[in-house]
Amino acid sequence: MANLLRGNDLRQLGFPEGRAIGLALAQLQRKHLKKLSKTDQIALLGQILAAPKDFLTHLDWSHTAAALLPPPSRHIGLAERKDYAVFGAEHIEPGAIHQMETAMKLPVTVAGALMPDAHHGYGLPIGGVLAADNAVIPYAVGVDIGCRMALSLFDLPPAYMEQRTQELRKILLDNTRFGNRDGFQHGRKLGHEVLERDEFASIPFLKNKQATAAAQIGTSGSGNHFVEFGIVDVTTEANELGVPVGQYVGVLSHSGSRGLGASVANHYTKLAMEQCTLPAEARYLAWLGLDTELGQEYWAAMNLAGDYASACHAQIHQRLAKALGQRPLAKVENHHNFAWKETLADGREVITHRKGATPAGAGVLGIIPGSMTAPGFIVRGRGVAASLASASHGAGRLMSRTRAKAELGEAEVRRHLAAHGVELIGGGLDEAPMAYKDIHTVMASQQELVDVLGSFTPKIVRMDGA
Structure with a gap:
């Protein structure tokens, strides 16, 4: 259309880089404003730019006007520390x-709680659970929004793993992609309804993120993300998996929302830090009120990123099931690095952040992985109030990535993997099994939080790397 304004038109008019441009362009798409000529649109935007305060109560332009004004600087002090529960305190770094x-x-x-796999992170520690009053803290959610575990059980005996190791290795290589390299080629891409979500159009910040999301869907991240074949051992008849006690071949995946989640986290953390200025030690815990436009915008973007992460896992498991020629007997999936609207035992409504912590409400199923050479566990939550109905999301790091790279050797790690009958494709020294806490110790510290239904023992592991 001849009268369609673009971002550069607004920049030439004097609009600053940022949200105001996206908000103004979105408003101009409304039916009654699209009828204006390009000249009239520019004149109107010029008036708003010259006197944004005059438009703060305008039905069409209040949000654009607010974005043109400098944000109110809120210097906020810290309050007296509230009590919180710690599980496995003797295993958690200072x-x-x-x-x-x-x-x-x-x-x-x-309210808050700290899980036994906890270790240092940005803002809230990994393994931290925090309940807030009508506020969401982007860095208490985490950078990899909606990161999750997903497990599929197949009606194949454990001997299948030994008999077809090289075939399964090739299946992983052919049907998984990792890191920031190219995803699947055009002919092998799978569509998903999450890519058609309205948020990509309605949230200004997300308007140029759909293409990257489409390119990366069905792939896994770097770092500690993996896809692996292993042995599932269902150990109790009283399970919600719908399968008998016994052993099965399983696929376990761990990954999150890729570039989409990272960009959402960093963008809204920056905005939160501009909105409320906290003391230096708490600056990464800046929050957005859910009664504000920015808070609602982040909440919508966070949920989109979480659903996108789930879609990535669905495609990973879909590809592998097809390559195996099998349908899963059962699936379990849970996520962390997220915020939920929940009600505490005393009736208070809160926003519960679980950064590297597994939801463990009464009857809720989840997977808590160990390491490449240690089992993970299929669990059922007990809904313990002291833990805010949470449990650990894994074994937790014993060594930082830097320390692991400095202290561990390639030959040492390979010998360790071989001794446990594990084949690794990719991976680095920073993800060596020795860099992680003892999963059995971690599980012993949270016996009151979850019931164990079974275990998963890795056998063929793929991670980012050659």
């Missing part, structure tokens, strides 16, 4: 404890 102590001093904090 840095993670300090971060949790800081989070419990936020004015919006209602």
